[in-house]
Amino acid sequence: MSEENIDVLIIGAGPSGCVSASYLYDKNCKVKIIEKSKFPRFVIGESLLPRCMDHFEEVGLLDSLKACDFEVKEGARFIRGEEVCNFDFSKKHTQGWDWTWQVPRADFDNVLANELIKRGVDIAFEHEVIDVVIDEDGTSITTIKNEEGQSYTVKAKHIIDSSGYGRVLPRLLNLEKPSELLDQSSIFTHVKDIKRPEGWEGSRITFDVIDLRVWLWVIPFSDDTTSIGYVGPTEFIESFEGTPTEKLAKMLKLSDYYSDRFDGVDFLFNPVEIKNYSKSVKQLYGKGYVLTGNSAEFLDPVFSSGVTFATESALLAAKLIAKELQNTEVDWEVEYSDYIKKGVNVFATYVKEWYTGNLQEIFFHKPENPEIKKQICAVLAGYVWDETNPFVKNHHRLVKTVARIIAMEKENEGV
Ligand code: FAD
Incomplete structure (x- = not known):
């Protein structure tokens, strides 16, 4: 088989891979997705956040999703025994989408992939990336096994690894790092x-x-x-x-x-x-490659942030690659890594504080403080880059401080 020569090779056709591919294809880049499974395929990650609607809209995938009858998600409910805390996405600090969906991912991901195929994007289903060699200048040769077990190679200027739990480049390039979160x-x-x-x-x-x-x-x-x-x-x-x-x-x-x-x-x-689902990596990018979605980082399902990070990182990675392909210099550390880590760190604080119990105390405290609730609601909607929100800007301190005040109040009341 002769070697294909393309601009961008994308590993995985989940939401992350599809969002990247959609953006790059519209920018006339030569892109190809390699997807190990046959679609539709099951994957977990069924509750979306409003923020990801921005991404699907920007890359022109929202209309095909809207045409499906997915369950609309307008908020989330937390219960603990008799205690209940309801978040309503229309009452949040940050402007933005106030609804999204709850989706069986086999169907959802299949809609995304089919929409891309309809537009002409090349997706090789049941083809698995088994090896990647990257030159000093970033040009890569990827070895792929097709459904008949035959191998072929693709040469690309850039690789986007959106292989989810396949974690292709973290494995092949030794980028895995233990997560800081609990097992x-x-x-x-x-x-x-x-x-x-x-x-x-x-x-x-x-x-x-x-x-x-x-x-x-x-x-x-x-x-x-x-x-x-x-x-x-x-x-x-x-x-x-x-x-x-x-x-x-x-x-x-x-x-x-x-x-x-x-x-x-x-x-x-x-x-x-x-088991032990939290994953992390030493670096999010390198010469000729970038990691997006779960292949880069997965925290915890408690705030349903996975798909939204997958699409946020995918869209940004695609934009930066498109810039580079037009010979504009990109500072990957600042424009990609720092930006992505900022959002990941906000959610990581919320996950950690959920399991210390601090956040649970804030959620279930009565009477509710409407201002605090609106600010936390914006985080739960995925708007974790909005620094006008004190619960984003001061995430390290604020959750702890509010929980401490609640604990003191309870102590004073003898609860
Ligand atoms: P995926 O959707 O996993 O897609 C990766 C694709 O890459 C797959 O189709 C796979 O077949 C393909 N692939 C893998 N290896 C190869 C290879 N070698 N060659 C070619 N293709 C390959 N997120 C939420 O947003 N909401 C939730 O409610 C939620 N709940 C979760 C619950 C649990 C228990 C866990 C563990 C995770 C949950 N997540 C949730 C996270 C969510 O599963 C992921 O964040 C999301 O699916 C990531 O999307 P992705 O596009 O990065 O990867």
Whole structure:
């Protein structure tokens, strides 16, 4: 097979790869996506944040998504025993989208990929990247195995690694770094939600706090199926015995709020376990390559930030590559790495403070402080680069400070 010679090779056709490809293709770059799976394929990450709507809109993928009947997500609900905290995205500090979707990713990602194919983007499904060699000038030779097991190579000026948990370049270029976050794991499936309550109560994504580090997600879809998943310390998830189905069924009994609703419902596939899901890397870019989405960093599912980071980083990476292809110099450290890390660090603070319990205290404190709630709501909507928001700008200090004030108030009241 003769070697193809292209501008940008993209590894993976998830939301990250599709957003990059869409932008670059529209800029007349020669791009090709290599995707290991056959679509539609299952992947976890079903609750989106309003911020990612900006990205899909900017690269012209929003209309094809709007044409699908995905469940609209206008906020999120957190419950802890009798306590409830509802966030409504229309009441947030930062201007921007006040809704998004809850999506079965097999369908969602398939819509994105099909839209690209319709426009003429070259996606090689069931082709797997197995090796990458990058020259000093950044030109790469990627070895790919096709569905028949034959290998071929592609020469590219740039590689975008959006391979998600495939983590192709972190593995091949030794970029992996242990995450600073706690060792958390998850087990999840989809169910036929035959006991779903009508209306808002039944359709809003809910996080049910079982214990400081253990929680259950419930993400209803528009077709009456629902995604349910437990998250907890790895040793907690491993402490349940039996088949994955038996384990998840036992965990569901821990939820006062949901045990009846999901008692006896059919799991639509064998529950999937992902252990120690938090991932990090030593660097986000290098000569000739950039990492986007989960291949770069994954924090935690608790604030549903994964897809939004995937699309934020994908769009920025694509813009910077397009600039370079037009011979404009790019400072990747400042324009990419610093920017992406700024947002990641905000969310990392929120994840850490969730598991210290500080954020949980703020969420469930009554009476609510409407101003604080609006500012935290903007973070939960994914607007984590807006420094007019004190809960973004001072994220390191503010969550701790507010939690301390609440604790002092409780002490004074003798609670
Ligand atoms: P992906 O969507 O994973 O796509 C990567 C693609 O690369 C895949 O299609 C794969 O087949 C392909 N690939 C891999 N290796 C190769 C290779 N060698 N060659 C070619 N192709 C390859 N995020 C949210 O936003 N909301 C949530 O509610 C949420 N819940 C989560 C729950 C859990 C338990 C976990 C672990 C994660 C969750 N996430 C969530 C995160 C979410 O899964 C990811 O952030 C998101 O899917 C990242 O998108 P991506 O495009 O980077 O990668």
